[in-house]
Amino acid sequence: MSEPGLKVTGLTKTYKGGVQALAGVDLSVQPGLYGLLGPNGAGKSTLMRTLATLQQPDGGRVTLDGVDVLADPDHLRQRLGYLPQQIGSYPGVSGRSLLDRLAWLKGRTDKQIRKQEVDMLLERVNLEADGHRAVATYSGGMLRRFGIAIALIGSPRLLIVDEPTAGLDPAERNRFHRVLAEIGSDAVVLLSTHIVEDVENLCTRLSILNDGRIVAEGTPEDLKAKLDGRIWEIEVPRHEPVPDDALHASATPHGTRVILAGAQQAGYTAREPRLEDVYHFALNPSLTAAA
Ligand SMILES: Nc1ncnc2c1ncn2[C@@H]1O[C@H](COP(=O)(O)OP(=O)(O)O)[C@@H](O)[C@H]1O
Ligand SMILES: [Mg+2]
Numbered sequence: 001m002s003e004p005g006l007k008v009t010g011l012t013k014t015y016k017g018g019v020q021a022l023a024g025v026d027l028s029v030q031p032g033l034y035g036l037l038g039p040n041g042a043g044k045s046t047l048m049r050t051l052a053t054l055q056q057p058d059g060g061r062v063t064l065d066g067v068d069v070l071a072d073p074d075h076l077r078q079r080l081g082y083l084p085q086q087i088g089s090y091p092g093v094s095g096r097s098l099l100d101r102l103a104w105l106k107g108r109t110d111k112q113i114r115k116q117e118v119d120m121l122l123e124r125v126n127l128e129a130d131g132h133r134a135v136a137t138y139s140g141g142m143l144r145r146f147g148i149a150i151a152l153i154g155s156p157r158l159l160i161v162d163e164p165t166a167g168l169d170p171a172e173r174n175r176f177h178r179v180l181a182e183i184g185s186d187a188v189v190l191l192s193t194h195i196v197e198d199v200e201n202l203c204t205r206l207s208i209l210n211d212g213r214i215v216a217e218g219t220p221e222d223l224k225a226k227l228d229g230r231i232w233e234i235e236v237p238r239h240e241p242v243p244d245d246a247l248h249a250s251a252t253p254h255g256t257r258v259i260l261a262g263a264q265q266a267g268y269t270a271r272e273p274r275l276e277d278v279y280h281f282a283l284n285p286s287l288t289a290a291a
Contacts, residue, residue: 003028003063003065003066004030004031004065004066005028005029005030005031005064005065005188006027006028006029006051006062006063006064006158006188006190007027007028007029007061007062007063007064008025008026008027008028008029008047008051008060008061008062009026009060009061009062010024010025010026010059010060010061011024011025011026011047011050011057011059011060011061011062012024012025012057012058012059012060013043013046013050013055013057013058013212014058020211020212021043021046021212022043022046022047022050022057022060022212023043023211023212023213024060024212024213025043025047025060025209025212025213025214026214027207027214027217029188029190029205030188030205031184031186031187031188032184032185032188032189032203032204032205033180033181033183033184033189033191033202033203033204034188034189034190034191034203034204034205034206034207035191035192035193035198035199035202035203035205035206035207036048036190036191036192036193036206036207036209037192037193037194037196037198037199037206037207037208037209037279038192038194038208038209038210039194039210039283040194042194042209042210042211042212043209043211043212044162044163044192044194044209045162045163045192046212047192047209048160048162048190048192049162050062051069051158051160051190052076052080052082052160053069053070053073053076053077053080054082056070057070062076064076064079064157064158064188065157076158078154079156079157079158080156080157080158080159080160081151081152081153081154081156081158081159081160081187082151082159082160083144083147083148083150083151083159083160083161083162083164090135090136091134091136092134092136093134093135093136094131094132094133094134094135095122095127095130095131095132095133095134095135095138095146095149096118096122096131096132098135098150099118099121099122099131099149099150099153100114100115100118102150102153103117103118103153103154106153106154108153108154117153118131121149121152121153122149124148124149124152124179124182124183125145125146125148125149125152125179126145126175126179127142127145127146127149130142139172140167140168140172141168141169141171141172141173141175141176142172144164144165144168144172144176145175145176145179147164148161148164148176148179148180148183152183155187156187157187157188158187158188158189158190159183159187159188159189159190160190161180161189161190161191161192162192163192163193163194164176164191164193165177165193165195165198166195173198177198177201177202180202181202184204191203196275196276196279199220199275200220200274200275203220204219205217205218205219206218206219206220206223208278208279208282208283210282210283215282215283215288216278216281216282216288220275220278223275223278224272224273224274224275224277224278225273226273226278227261227273227277227278227281228273229270230261230262230273231247231259231260231261231270231271231272231273231274231277232259232260232261232264232265232268232269232270232271233257233258233259233260233268233269233271234257234258234260234267234268234269235252235254235255235256235257235258236255236256236258237254237255237256238251238254238255238256240255240256242256242258243258243260245260246258246259246260247259247260247261247277247280247281247284247287248276248277248280259271259277259280261277261280261281261284261287262287
């Protein structure tokens with residue numbers, strides 16, 4: 001029995017010019033929503049494009065439900081939905097008729113079946129009331145959800161979504177999250193983001209990618225539990241400098257909240273670890289080496 005889901009082993013990629021974007025990535029993604037979190041330049045898009053078979057790695061292995069993706073890319077392509085970063089402009093075309101055309105291109109030649117699928121897709125992304133409107137009039141959040149509808153044509157087994165929430169307002173982001181969570185109930189959904197909140201309450205598991213390497217992997221709960229009793233915080237007045245050994249720091253209405261990892265220091269109080277602490281901890285090689 002082959003292993004279900006997406007499995008990545010030792011994936012490497014160095015671009016011409018010498019940038020090593022993937023330095024041996026291992027990933028195992030089961031059905032559900034999986035988060036790939038990392039700063040700009042970490043290699044997220046390179047990994048996503050490689051998994052979508054849009055580009056070739058230098059080395060490594062990828063399987064979907066046990067089938068070798070690099071040897072047989074069509075197996076994956078037939079089961080892949082990829083959220084286009086940019087949906088081209090289709091002046092005057094309604095969402096419904098664009099979906100209808102794209103479904104036709106994917107081989108849905110029966111008009112009645114196509115209509116059922118388009119209805120289902122619009123409902124899935126909460127655009128049933130807006131299908132008649134021109135795509136050109138959609139808001140940023142609606143466009144992102146419409147992109148998901150396009151990616152879902154043909155009921156993919158694997159949905160890859162690269163940095164979809166940038167620029168969405170909180171209500172749109174929540175609505176987008178709910179759509180993804182729903183899809184994750186029966187497909188493998190891989191979501192990349194540099195926004196910690198995107199994965200915090202949404203993903204069943206996540207990886208943190210930095211400099212082409214996975215530096216942390218697990219459920220949000222397990223990753224936070226590893227830092228139990230080791231995270232401290234203090235609020236300092238605005239004019240005071242942030243200590244050099246701070247894990248991270250953020251502005252508050254009255255000053256700066258400084259977060260520390262490791263042993264308690266004078267004046268600091270214990271803090272329940274949050275995913276943002278996990279993220280900064282994982283990105284700090286001196287801390288992870290000492291852990
Ligand atoms: N086509 C390319 N040619 C050369 N370097 C690239 C190319 N695409 C990405 N890179 C470099 O590879 C690294 C990883 O980029 P990318 O995969 O886009 O990361 P992320 O999506 O996490 O921001 C970066 O240093 C980036 O500049
Ligand atoms: Mg990217």
